[in-house]
Amino acid sequence: MTDSKSLLRQAERQCQRHGARFTPIRRRVLEMIAGASGGLKAYDLLDRLAVEHAAARPPTIYRALDFLIEQGLVHRIESLNAYVACPCPEHAHGFQLLICRHCGRVEELHLDDVNDQLNIQARQLGFRVERQTIELLGSCDACLQATAHA
Numbered sequence: 001m002t003d004s005k006s007l008l009r010q011a012e013r014q015c016q017r018h019g020a021r022f023t024p025i026r027r028r029v030l031e032m033i034a035g036a037s038g039g040l041k042a043y044d045l046l047d048r049l050a051v052e053h054a055a056a057r058p059p060t061i062y063r064a065l066d067f068l069i070e071q072g073l074v075h076r077i078e079s080l081n082a083y084v085a086c087p088c089p090e091h092a093h094g095f096q097l098l099i100c101r102h103c104g105r106v107e108e109l110h111l112d113d114v115n116d117q118l119n120i121q122a123r124q125l126g127f128r129v130e131r132q133t134i135e136l137l138g139s140c141d142a143c144l145q146a147t148a149h150a
Contacts, residue, residue: 004034007085011073014089020071028052029064030073030085038104039082077106078133084108094132100140102147107140 011030015022032048033040042061049056065083068074072089076082077097084097084106094115098107115132122129139147 004031007034007073007087007089010089011071014071014073018071020067023064025049025053025056025060026064026067029061030068033068033074033083034085036084038106039077039080039084039099041080041082045083075108076133077135079135079137094134096134096136098140099135099137100143101137102139102143105140105142 008027008031011027012022028049029045032045042058042065045065046056046058046061049061053060065074065076068083069076073086074083075086075095075097077084077099080099086095087108088110094110094112096109096111096114098109100106114134118132119129
């Protein structure tokens with residue numbers, strides 16, 4: 001789980017630097033994602049937001065998510081069709097996600113050498129990478145220990 005207050009302060013600064021509007025809805029969506037222990041699906045976000053904002057509809061959530069992704073504040077977990085807060089939005093390089101299949105916990109890695117090697121190989125094959133998603137599904141240490149003790 002990401003420290004929500006710290007992440008929100010970072011998001012405010014980053015949006016200000018980029019001249020982007022960090023609206024109350026965008027802020028609330030980021031706050032909900034940052035407060036989750038794992039990824040949240042768009043309709044889970046909609047259900048939560050609708051409690052506070054009766055007019056919230058799917059486009060409201062998807063526009064907020066698109067904005068947050070564009071600003072580097074949120075990542076989409078492709079394999080789960082869910083969203084997770086980026087703990088270090090200033091990091092402009094690629095990332096890898098470790099996803100626990102038991103508890104849903106998500107950790108972000110920044111192994112730049114992995115990304116560099118993939119880009120080099122792609123260029124050698126005449127391919128230009130536009131977006132890269134690396135997700136590793138497995139078991140976190142806490143779940144492994146719980147399974148071992150059961």
